[in-house]
Amino acid sequence: MNRVQRKRDERVRRIVAAAAEVFGERGYEASTLEEVAERLDVTKGSLYYYFAGKDELATAAIETLGTDWTERLEALADARADAPRVERLRALLREHIAIAVLEYPAALRLFLVPDSWPAALRERIRDLRRRHDLVFRREVTAGVAAGEFAVVSVDATLQAMHAAMSQAPLWCSHLAAEARDQAMDDLATTLLRLVSSPR
């Protein structure tokens, strides 16, 4: 029974992983359950044994992906708790960019959730974003409070950072490995400028 449960969880995990892949590549509208099923070498019907429908599967994919992403950033921030603020923020930016480019190149599309989705689902996704946002917000506001950073508006700064990071894959995933690393470094350094003290 517990054996069964674990097996089921594993199955769900795999389905969600495949779904995250497909939705991440194609975006919500253009993704088909048929394709998700194909990548798992099963048939569409079997997905419905685990998930009520496309929306639910997509939500699960978004949540899994988002949680994983956030946790890794949180862990990184903890690990660098003693580093200078600027360096910690730089590391966070760099890591975020790397995850976006190397692992979830189409997360942007995935997170463009249709307006038609039930409010509850959209709400859960918003929460996820908020938690994710908080990792960076904490750094920025603390830096500002300490007088090390200066920003026009915390919100605008964070939005700009997130936008740039999430679109990074669009322009640097086609680069060769070396140029890509350089581009990611450049972007992280560039984004640091957003909080640098003026003058």
Added chain:
Amino acid sequence: MNRVQRKRDERVRRIVAAAAEVFGERGYEASTLEEVAERLDVTKGSLYYYFAGKDELATAAIETLGTDWTERLEALADARADAPRVERLRALLREHIAIAVLEYPAALRLFLVPDSWPAALRERIRDLRRRHDLVFRREVTAGVAAGEFAVVSVDATLQAMHAAMSQAPLWCSHLAAEARDQAMDDLATTLLRLVSSPR
């Protein structure tokens, strides 16, 4: 005969405008020709008299929207040719954000063109983006050459700017008019930081 031609052109213009509206709101996949037709008070069939299909109409819409957008920015840059470089760039950023937020809130979705499209169409769209990019690139590189701006990397800087501007609608189109204007101002000012001379 010429009368007929002009009438036809006008008709095409209107259709493309309506299509740009719909595709701009919903993105490619979620848009339907039915809805485009509805906004023109005609029926779907009539669209096929002017366009071969959805792809072609979407391409025309993207081109029109992109050209209009670019031309307005170019005109703005010309109009401020004598203004200080920083102010000209600020005006461009602000205008770009305003167009994105107020007129084409889902342009981001629209430009995420399906990979399945013919290469020729994708190529034309890439050209459009290049021309658009050039408006900002010119300002930034000139400013750097003049020693007024400093950047880590022109590419990274432009990418960050474009990303932030194109995602602006996602977070400020739901705001009330006043707060929205403030948010757009803040974002423009924030992005200026990306080129500000350091120290």
Added chain:
DNA sequence: CCGAACTTTGACCTCAGAGTCAAGAGATGA
């Protein structure tokens, strides 16, 4: 090895939305 619980299948239903077309309605010009 059996029966029960769990899982997968594939045929099927449904429906939205792309695309077609014959027929008719409107212009245009002689």
Added chain:
DNA sequence: TCATCTCTTGACTCTGAGGTCAAAGTTCGG
């Protein structure tokens, strides 16, 4: 006014993809 060209319609087909389900297959505990 007639003939022709231009345009619009609405009913039609077709396809793809979401969703359902009874039946068959598989795994597990005893």
